[in-house]
Structures are given as C-alpha cells and as structure tokens.
Amino acid sequence: MRDIHLIPVSYYPSENLEFPLITAPQTITPNELFYVRNHFDYPKVDVDAWTLSIEGSVNRPIQFAYQHLKSMNTVTVPATLECAGNKRSLFEKKAQGNQFGLGAISHAEWTGVRLRDVLEQAGVSPNAKEIVFEGLDSGQRNDMDGRVFFERSLPLEKALHPDTLLALEMNGEPLSDKHGFPLRLVVPGFYAVASVKWLHRIRAVDQPFKGPFQSIDYVILNKPNDYKHAKPLSSVLINSSIASPTEEEELAVGTHVIYGYAWAGEQSIWKVEVSMDNGKHWADANILDPDVPYSWRRWSFDWNADKPGPYTIMSKATNDRGEAQPLKAKWNAKGYQNNSIHAVNVHVIDRKLVQNVLH
Ligand SMILES: Nc1nc2c(c(=O)[nH]1)N[C@H]1C(S)=C(S)[C@@H](COP(=O)(O)O)O[C@H]1N2
Numbered sequence: 001m002r003d004i005h006l007i008p009v010s011y012y013p014s015e016n017l018e019f020p021l022i023t024a025p026q027t028i029t030p031n032e033l034f035y036v037r038n039h040f041d042y043p044k045v046d047v048d049a050w051t052l053s054i055e056g057s058v059n060r061p062i063q064f065a066y067q068h069l070k071s072m073n074t075v076t077v078p079a080t081l082e083c084a085g086n087k088r089s090l091f092e093k094k095a096q097g098n099q100f101g102l103g104a105i106s107h108a109e110w111t112g113v114r115l116r117d118v119l120e121q122a123g124v125s126p127n128a129k130e131i132v133f134e135g136l137d138s139g140q141r142n143d144m145d146g147r148v149f150f151e152r153s154l155p156l157e158k159a160l161h162p163d164t165l166l167a168l169e170m171n172g173e174p175l176s177d178k179h180g181f182p183l184r185l186v187v188p189g190f191y192a193v194a195s196v197k198w199l200h201r202i203r204a205v206d207q208p209f210k211g212p213f214q215s216i217d218y219v220i221l222n223k224p225n226d227y228k229h230a231k232p233l234s235s236v237l238i239n240s241s242i243a244s245p246t247e248e249e250e251l252a253v254g255t256h257v258i259y260g261y262a263w264a265g266e267q268s269i270w271k272v273e274v275s276m277d278n279g280k281h282w283a284d285a286n287i288l289d290p291d292v293p294y295s296w297r298r299w300s301f302d303w304n305a306d307k308p309g310p311y312t313i314m315s316k317a318t319n320d321r322g323e324a325q326p327l328k329a330k331w332n333a334k335g336y337q338n339n340s341i342h343a344v345n346v347h348v349i350d351r352k353l354v355q356n357v358l359h
C-alpha cells in the first residue's frame with residue numbers, strides 16, 4: 001500500500017493543506033484527503049449550545065438547533081470546491097499569500113438543507129440585497145484592529161438558488177471539524193471562499209456587505225492596493241491541471257498515461273485538449289467522468305514518447321460556451337483564479353542507451 005497524505009502549506013495559526021492531486025484516486029475526494037483552507041485557528045464548537053440564527057432584513061428572525069435542521073428535507077449536490085488561490089505559485093510573477101500548487105481543490109457530495117427553504121421560513125424582506133454568512137472562527141488580521149470573524153456575502157439570486165446548501169454531510173458522513181462541523185454553506189460553482197464553514201449566523205442586508213474577506217481579500221486587484229477598482233470573485237473559471245507527470249520528471253522512452261482534472265464552475269466542460277510540443281499541436285484527451293453540474297472531470301491521454309528529449313506537455317479545457325483557458329491568466333496582486341493553460345516540462349530519456357554506455 002502506498003501512503004497518501006494531505007500536503008501542508010501553512011501550519012499555525014491557520015492550517016492549510018493541499019490534496020495530493022497526483023494520486024487522482026477517484027472523482028470523489030475521500031474526506032481525509034479533501035484540501036483544507038483556513039484563515040484562523042479552528043473554532044471550538046459545542047453542538048448542543050450551537051444554533052443557526054437568521055436575522056437582519058427578515059420578517060421573522062428564527063433560530064434552528066442542529067437536530068431541527070437534521071429533521072428537515074435534505075438534498076445531495078455534488079460540487080468541486082476550488083480555492084481562488086489554487087495554483088497561485090504557478091504565476092510567473094509571484095503574488096503574496098499561501099503558495100498553493102495544484103491541490104487547493106477537491107470534490108465531494110454535499111447533503112443538507114436548501115438555504116432557500118430556511119430563508120423562506122424567515123421571510124426575506126423585499127429591501128434585502130445580499131445575505132451575509134458568519135462562521136464561528138475569528139482572529140486578528142494584520143491590517144485591522146481587534147478580533148475579526150470570517151464573514152462572506154452572496155447576492156440574493158445565488159443564495160436562493162436551489163443548489164445552494166446548508167450542508168450537514170460530506171460524502172455521507174457528518175461534516176468533520178476541519179470542514180465546518182456542525183454546518184457549512186456550500187455554494188456550487190463559486191470559488192470556495194463563499195462556502196462558509198462553522199456557520200452560525202445568517203443575516204439579510206440592504207447594503208452591499210464590505211467585510212474584509214469580501215472587499216479586501218478575494219477581490220481582483222490589477223494593481224496592488226487599487227481597491228477602488230476591485231472586483232469580487234464569484235464563478236470559478238474554466239480550468240484544468242495535469243496531475244501526472246510532474247514538473248521536471250524523467251520518463252523512459254515508451255507509452256505514458258498523462259492524466260489530470262478539468263473543471264468549469266457553473267458551466268460544463270466541453271473538451272480537454274493536450275499538447276506534447278508546447279502548444280504547437282493539440283489532441284483531444286479522453287474524458288473519464290460523466291458531465292455532472294459543478295463537478296470536475298478526470299481526463300487521460302496515452303502518449304507514445306518514442307524520441308528522447310525535453311518536452312513541454314500542456315492541458316487546455318474549453319467550456320460549453322466555447323471559453324478556453326488562456327495561455328497566461330491575467331496576473332493580479334492577490335494571485336487569484338490562475339487558470340493559465342497548465343504546462344509541465346518533462347525529459348524523455350532513452351534508458352537503454354544509458355545502460356549500453358555503462359555496460
Ligand atoms: N468559517 C470559515 N469558512 C471558510 C474559510 C475560513 O477560513 N473560515 N475559508 C474559505 C476558503 S478560502 C475556502 S477555499 C474553503 C475551504 O474549504 P475546506 O477547508 O473544506 O476545503 O472554505 C471557505 N470557508
């Protein structure tokens with residue numbers, strides 16, 4: 001048996017762990033290999049004292065106990081979660097923040113109550129513009145005084161979408177502490193920052209929410225500190241990654257299976273192409289997984305590497321609107337949504353030739 005573990009990116013106070021993409025175990029990421037992304041230390045949660053409260057611009061503020069939510073109608077939605085900082089380390093010009101490689105992404109089946117059902121019980125007022133979600137985790141930020149909670153907002157339309165869930169379970173098991181027990185929001189198709197963990201308060205607001213994780217972080221800044229022109233992140237961009245081979249790997253002359261993942265946020269994957277010659281020629285990869293909304297798809301390509309030498313292998317996905325990954329994603333100060341065509345440099349070695357020289 002091989003040993004498979006999460007890959008640490010930062011340790012304290014906030015633990016951040018990547019999914020080992022190279023192991024490509026299956027479409028669904030096993031819970032113990034699902035990437036972990038935190039901004040603060042883990043909160044302490046007492047589920048018996050915990051409630052979910054719905055407040056703000058609503059007609060009937062309400063609180064739900066854990067057992068109450070569990071007794072409501074549930075649905076299961078598969079969704080790939082990708083951190084907006086996934087592949088930050090692949091930008092040529094470096095950007096500040098955790099230097100995530102390929103593994104700030106994973107896929108699970110989420111079971112929970114539709115957010116819409118809970119909001120309907122509270123009766124969102126017609127003036128409400130956004131819904132704000134607060135996690136139980138808090139801590140200090142370098143750019144602010146005092147204690148800050150992890151809070152994010154959603155436009156009303158996405159909040160009321162039938163696939164937006166208050167998730168109680170992940171792959172058929174109650175949420176683990178690291179992934180937000182007892183309750184997390186899951187916003188399929190949006191960058192995973194929207195999917196607030198350890199959720200305990202929801203409030204409807206009449207003005208655009210300006211919390212730091214909404215207006216300082218998780219915005220596209222074309223110039224550092226240009227917050228006037230900041231654009232918030234929403235839907236995940238068309239993207240793909242080569243899980244194997246890896247950068248600077250040596251491969252023997254012969255046939256190799258190139259494999260990886262492609263995903264398209266709220267859209268669907270139309271095709272995945274690969275190139276073995278730095279983008280001069282492209283061929284269709286085989287897509288291994290069916291087309292399921294919000295779900296990544298594994299792909300593979302059998303490469304007959306018959307000539308020794310250096311090669312640049314690339315993968316490029318295109319969505320059902322015809323939008324393809326760009327050769328170079330636009331650099332931005334916070335290093336988000338890197339969806340550049342993935343390029344991996346490898347060396348094909350004639351092992352026989354090497355042995356002939358030696359013996
Ligand atoms: N309460 C809370 N929710 C959170 C975060 C957090 O730090 N605190 N991080 C967000 C970010 S940036 C990501 S990418 C996902 C990661 O979810 P995971 O740890 O279950 O993979 O959770 C989101 N929800």
Ligand SMILES: [Mo]
Nearest residue numbers: 037083084193
């Ligand atoms: Mo993230």
